[in-house]
Amino acid sequence: MEYLPQLLFAVALVIGIGYFARNVKKLMRNIKLGRAMDVSDNKSQRWKNMTMIALGQSKMVKRPIAGFLHVVVYVGFVVINIEVLEIIIDGLTGKHRVFSSAGSIYGFLIGTFEILAVLVFVSVVIFWLRRNVIKLKRFLSSEMKGWPKSDGNMILYFEMVLMTLFLVMNATDLKFQAMDSGNIISQYITPWFSNFSEHSIHLIERSAWWFHILGILVFLNYLYFSKHLHILLAFPNTYYGKLTPKGQFENNEAVTKEVKMMMDPNVDPFAAPPEGAEAAVPAKFGASDVQDLSWVNLLNAYTCTECGRCTSECPANQTGKALSPRKIMMDTRDRLEEVGKNIDSNKGSFKDDGKQLLGDYITNEELWACTSCNACVEACPVSIDPLNIIMQMRQYLVMEQSAAPMELNNMMTNIENNGAPWPYNQMDRLNWKNE
Amino acid sequence: MSELLKVPTMAEFMAAGKQPEVLFWVGCAGSFDDRAKKITKAFVKLLNKANVEFAVLGTEESCTGDPAKRSGNEFLFQMQAVTNIEVMNAYEIKKIVTACPHCFNTIKNEYPELGGNYEVMHHTQFLKTLLSEGRLTIEGGQYKGKRITFHDPCYLGRANQVYEAPRDLIRKLDAELVEMKSCKSRGLCCGAGGAQMFKEPEKGNKDINVERTEQALETKPQIIAAGCPFCNTMMTDGVKNKEKENDVAVMDIAELIANAQDL
């Protein structure tokens, strides 16, 4: 009997972490459904970007209020989690506050955690007000209805509860209070329980302790289903983010091959393709579903925090067009999840479900509204590139379906015939000189 | 005036067995669009004034392929790119200047992988170099003290991080440079990019160029300066839409500098 709590704790830990590991595996499998892309270059620049943007939150603070609050919650959450280490050791060994033997250092640490817990709590309340009372525009767009909205609030409730439990746990730990070191905040909470018997207080302390750690395990497993996944994926995502100038769009390699063949006078177009060459020609140009996108695009989709900074800077969205770069990312993730579930329920291989990203999630109208201005890419605090997805899907529309708006088809015909987007003769290109 | 423009072609340079200092890539807008042709001429006047040995491709120039690529027609883009690169490599071109940020971006960033490696400059960068080398002097002239706001072209600013060259030139005019509330890396698009120039906008509640023009007019400018022929068109239309064409002029930086010297 004596070991029962420890046993229960170990079981909870194994289940919590085991389930999380399973989800991580699924996540990686889904991301790998994307097209291969080589991002092994420029390691030092990539590490630097990750350190600055993910760890250093350099892009978050571009919007000072949200940025500051976010830094508080982020630092608080990371630092307070050091305490989780102690909780785990305590839980497994049946000891109580193993680190407390460190004396004043321990007091200093717990004191810091307590202050941070209060700051996190306050910040989270402000975040909640911004979403639900002040109703900031970027949290109200159409793609934020339903689950995304409850998800945003749920995370905030989780954090409020966890911070409260942490402080209550300290306040009702009479031994800890007796040490009178590090109880900077909790000493003011202890008196709330002065009418309780010592036994009840102990019970409250134990419950707070258990709910705190169980809450953390539940939260860990909630990540996979939530925009909160960014707390993990922001790191790889900023590492693999685009390094070339924003205006540089990648050249489609499959097209390069075709163009080279066409331009090369030595190639006999009727010659039988060499062994294996057939496979080198891609099934299609551009992207109509998640498997056609690169794995970095898919990592982007899982990383999106749904903050809407991209959408609020988007000129198309600002002027009432259907396009929202945030929705592009959310649709990509939703479709990828759907494809993942399809694979799960079909013994590991995808069974055509008659759906795709293009049309069932993202409409042509959205895609044609983009000005390729890069405002969304610039605004994203975690180096996501919605524009890259939009361009791949336009490639599919044009090269596979010839589904460009008529005016664009005219423009392209002009380029093909006269080397200019308008119907002017190439031979007249220098006429301006004499006008 | 126009008979004084010296605009030699690469073919002429080649025939004379010479290499120009720089190729002036005029671009489709600069060659054919009535408004943009004025910008082209203003820039040529400045090049002539500074005695720059430049050449144009003339009838050998063809669209860079930018609007095709941004529309999704990668195939047409690469065909255009490969053709242009062939022409330029045959002339052994090393350095290019252009007054169009779209041409600038495409040649600078997307041509190298297809075999075209050149040093590419936007005309504002080039003019700034001429200035610092003492080959060109700028006086404020008629623009002294005028309120001028600069609209960042997406493909110059965010796309390629060129924010200061155009602003430095405006300051050199002794003009009062006023910034819009969203400028530089947060500058709002004029609405023309991504091939939108060539199509009707999608359904919405406002045109992007009107939104951007409103932001520009908030600064109470006498002149809206642009650095892109497409932005120029969009902002000019926006100003007309707001019925301000008698109070506010939309001008390219090259035009401002050329006019200030009474060229």
Ligand code: SF4
């Ligand atoms: S690049 Fe397209 S999606 Fe992104 S902000 Fe500009 S118009 Fe919007």
Ligand code: SF4
């Ligand atoms: S793409 Fe980036 S900016 Fe847009 S909602 Fe997602 S995280 Fe925010």
